[in-house]
Amino acid sequence: MKKLKVIAAMSGGVDSAVAAARAVDAGYEVVGVHLALSSNPQKYRSGARGCCTIEDSHDARRAADVIGIPFYIWDMAEEFHKGVVENFLSEYQSGRTPNPCLRCNEKIKFEAVLDRAKALGFDGVVTGHYAVTKDSPTGKTLHRAADIDKDQSYVLAVLRTDQIEGAIFPLGDTVKTDTRKEAKERGLFVANKPDSHDICFVPSGDNAGWLRERLGSETGDIVDQAGKKLGEHKGAYTYTIGQRRGLALTVPDPTGEPRYVLKIEPKSNTVVVGSHDALAVSTISATPPTWCGLIPEINKSLRGFAQVRAHGAPLACDYKFDGTNLIANLDEPVFGLATGQALVIYDGDRVVGSGTICETI
Amino acid sequence: MSIYFDHAATTPMADVAITALNTQLKKLGNASSLHSAGRSVRKDLEGGREEIAKAIDCQASEVIFTATGTEANNLAIKGLYWKGVKENKKVIITSTFEHHAVMDPIVWLSEHEGAQIVGINVDRNGFLNLDELKQAVSEHEGKIALISIMHSNNEVGTLQDIAQVVKIAGQIPVHADCVQSFGKVSLSFKQLGLTAATVSAHKVGGPLGVAALILKRGLDIEPILHGGGQERDIRSGTFNAPSIVSFAAAAKESVAQSNQRSEIIRKLKAELISTIKKGVPDIWVNGDQEKSLPGIISITFPKTDSEGLLLLLDSEGIACSTGSACSAGVQRPSHVLLAMGLTEDETTSTLRFSLNHSNTIIEIAKLGAVIASVVARSRAASGKK
Numbered sequence: 058m059k060k061l062k063v064i065a066a067m068s069g070g071v072d073s074a075v076a077a078a079r080a081v082d083a084g085y086e087v088v089g090v091h092l093a094l095s096s097n098p099q100k101y102r103s104g105a106r107g108c109c110t111i112e113d114s115h116d117a118r119r120a121a122d123v124i125g126i127p128f129y130i131w132d133m134a135e136e137f138h139k140g141v142v143e144n145f146l147s148e149y150q151s152g153r154t155p156n157p158c159l160r161c162n163e164k165i166k167f168e169a170v171l172d173r174a175k176a177l178g179f180d181g182v183v184t185g186h187y188a189v190t191k192d193s194p195t196g197k198t199l200h201r202a203a204d205i206d207k208d209q210s211y212v213l214a215v216l217r218t219d220q221i222e223g224a225i226f227p228l229g230d231t232v233k234t235d236t237r238k239e240a241k242e243r244g245l246f247v248a249n250k251p252d253s254h255d256i257c258f259v260p261s262g263d264n265a266g267w268l269r270e271r272l273g274s275e276t277g278d279i280v281d282q283a284g285k286k287l288g289e290h291k292g293a294y295t296y297t298i299g300q301r302r303g304l305a306l307t308v309p310d311p312t313g314e315p316r317y318v319l320k321i322e323p324k325s326n327t328v329v330v331g332s333h334d335a336l337a338v339s340t341i342s343a344t345p346p347t348w349c350g351l352i353p354e355i356n357k358s359l360r361g362f363a364q365v366r367a368h369g370a371p372l373a374c375d376y377k378f379d380g381t382n383l384i385a386n387l388d389e390p391v392f393g394l395a396t397g398q399a400l401v402i403y404d405g406d407r408v409v410g411s412g413t414i415c416e417t418i
Numbered sequence: 419m420s421i422y423f424d425h426a427a428t429t430p431m432a433d434v435a436i437t438a439l440n441t442q443l444k445k446l447g448n449a450s451s452l453h454s455a456g457r458s459v460r461k462d463l464e465g466g467r468e469e470i471a472k473a474i475d476c477q478a479s480e481v482i483f484t485a486t487g488t489e490a491n492n493l494a495i496k497g498l499y500w501k502g503v504k505e506n507k508k509v510i511i512t513s514t515f516e517h518h519a520v521m522d523p524i525v526w527l528s529e530h531e532g533a534q535i536v537g538i539n540v541d542r543n544g545f546l547n548l549d550e551l552k553q554a555v556s557e558h559e560g561k562i563a564l565i566s567i568m569h570s571n572n573e574v575g576t577l578q579d580i581a582q583v584v585k586i587a588g589q590i591p592v593h594a595d596c597v598q599s600f601g602k603v604s605l606s607f608k609q610l611g612l613t614a615a616t617v618s619a620h621k622v623g624g625p626l627g628v629a630a631l632i633l634k635r636g637l638d639i640e641p642i643l644h645g646g647g648q649e650r651d652i653r654s655g656t657f658n659a660p661s662i663v664s665f666a667a668a669a670k671e672s673v674a675q676s677n678q679r680s681e682i683i684r685k686l687k688a689e690l691i692s693t694i695k696k697g698v699p700d701i702w703v704n705g706d707q708e709k710s711l712p713g714i715i716s717i718t719f720p721k722t723d724s725e726g727l728l729l730l731l732d733s734e735g736i737a738c739s740t741g742s743a744c745s746a747g748v749q750r751p752s753h754v755l756l757a758m759g760l761t762e763d764e765t766t767s768t769l770r771f772s773l774n775h776s777n778t779i780i781e782i783a784k785l786g787a788v789i790a791s792v793v794a795r796s797r798a799a800s801g802k803k
Binding site: 088091118127131132134172173176177178 | 726729730747748795796
């Protein structure tokens with residue numbers, strides 16, 4: 058039988074390096090590719106942020122050499138800027154809180170890269186994500202990883218079935234500590250490289266400052282739910298739903314209770330604050346839904362678990378598809394939920410579907 | 419067996435060069451030492467210098483060994499510029515499609531040392547506009563520190579009329595980067611009337627890490643590396659005798675064989691172009707094919723993406739080149755092809771194949787067997803319309 062040919066997306070980190078090595082062991086013909094996502098990359102990694110410095114591309118190349126696979130760098134800076142960075146900015150401009158990692162999986166790794174790989178004659182893309190795919194009569198399904206602390210099915214739930222079909226996650230059955238151990242055994246010097254987190258294109262880690270630079274810092278009112286002015290803000294985009302600190306309110310609450318950001322209204326440039334109780338959300342609508350498997354019958358109420366944050370707890374719920382939106386009614390309310398994040402529905406460990414949260418009640 | 423069409427990047431070491439290197443590596447002695455061991459190594463080294471001088475037709479005392487061609491270019495350009503500055507000459511005339519090892523030191527001099535760059539355009543065929551050069555020379559008369567024009571272009575292979583450049587320059591020092599030309603076409607430092615020329619060992623079958631600046635006798639320029647002053651007080655550093663001796667052996671052989679090899683390579687080149695054209699009729703070759711190096715072929719495959727082409731050819735065991743990449747490894751549009759008037763999309767659809775005498779018709783046929791499918795897949799992946 059002819060070997061299946063795959064592209065291994067190699068960030069220069071430990072996970073993607075071990076994933077590529079395992080793909081070789083599994084009998085795939087593997088070609089390593091590092092994605093250059095910034096047109097002006099920094100020379101070195103600062104702390105744990107990002108995967109797009111020159112040092113990272115060097116680390117990825119070295120890992121590929123040790124594994125013994127060809128290695129190339131693909132320039133995806135333009136696609137990344139359009140699909141991820143611009144979306145990130147426009148979502149904040151609309152008062153939502155986006156998840157750029159999810160967008161990167163959807164638009165870059167399993168769209169731009171997968172499409173290019175397929176056009177070049179490859180069968181799929183290998184990544185170091187912690188998630189599991191399983192074969193089923195209706196096609197591949199997506200599941201939580203064995204290492205629940207590292208599980209990344211939430212940021213992959215946005216993938217369509219055809220994208221899942223082309224995805225290979227060799228680390229789904231492994232706990233992170235074992236991945237590091239294996240990297241060391243394989244002689245991959247990235248074994249002890251720190252995990253990357255935060256947003257890779259905000260190298261300073263100062264998300265608020267980065268947004269202010271690009272979207273301006275026009276001051277506006279911070280008001281209560283009745284519209285009474287309580288203070289001023291320096292750019293509505295830099296606030297997050299549920300945020301309590303750094304509000305600098307000039308009018309104290311009569312009850313002395315702390316106040317939280319409830320809503321960001323970019324049109325009036327207003328930040329609405331209120332009590333913790335007012336943050337409670339029981340019904341979540343998300344759109345457009347992506348189904349990983351069969352599309353549920355319209356308006357049929359089903360039992361499942363909702364997850365609304367990366368590494369958030371699964372929340373028991375009834376959910377349904379109303380023909381347009383995916384709607385979840387939580388058994389217990391959740392507090393401080395931002396629109397723009399993903400709602401992912403699980404049936405046990407299987408991803409049923411997902412959507413971007415557009416409304417919360 | 420893999421097929422190697424990237425000889426302009428580096429080429430296999432010649433047997434004579436490997437033998438010379440091995441022999442010399444076993445020999446003890448620093449060529450600057452006064453004792454017999456040192457003198458013996460010095461004798462070999464100076465013999466090598468004379469061979470190099472013969473190969474490029476200059477005097478032995480005009481050969482200054484450096485570690486790389488980049489170093490030799492930096493030494494010549496910065497040295498000649500600083501010499502010019504003393505007479506208030508701050509203009510550097512160069513072409514718009516030089517190698518980075520020439521372009522970047524010139525840009526550095528303009529950013530840090532007050533140099534004024536005058537770039538002479540090249541035409542679609544890859545030739546310097548000599549009228550424009552004439553005009554620039556008369557316009558900046560008395561202010562020009564140096565002119566640096568490559569003898570042949572490393573991406574498209576076109577040969578420049580350096581004799582004419584020197585004639586136009588008159589008293590102005592002219593430096594030519596001859597790295598790609600040396601050992602491939604006849605090259606006489608003396609006859610061209612150059613002030614300075616750069617040659618490198620690993621392009622002629624010598625080892626990596628040794629090169630030479632040919633610098634007119636009696637001309638003293640500022641060094642870049644300061645130390646023992648081993649090379650005419652212009653370049654310091656312990657003599658790399660084994661590499662120099664090996665370089666000399668390779669240079670001697672490649673110059674002696676150049677006519678014969680050139681004939682073989684030109685035939686292979688014509689075969690490669692017609693083979694690719696058969697598989698992909700809408701390709702074109704960049705740069706003139708007559709006044710050019712025998713072995714360099716730049717081919718644009720419209721609507722492809724050269725990264726994809728290279729990956730697919732590599733997976734078929736065929737090595738070629740996409741041109742330059744930035745420090746992060748990302749491919750950048752070639753400034754050479756842009757200078758010749760190609761669009762950005764066209765430059766990133768271009769591959770360089772560079773041949774030597776060891777390539778075969780069979781290898782070219784193997785390329786011919788896969789090229790159509792490789793191009794079709796790269797077209798599907800490129801998204802170019």
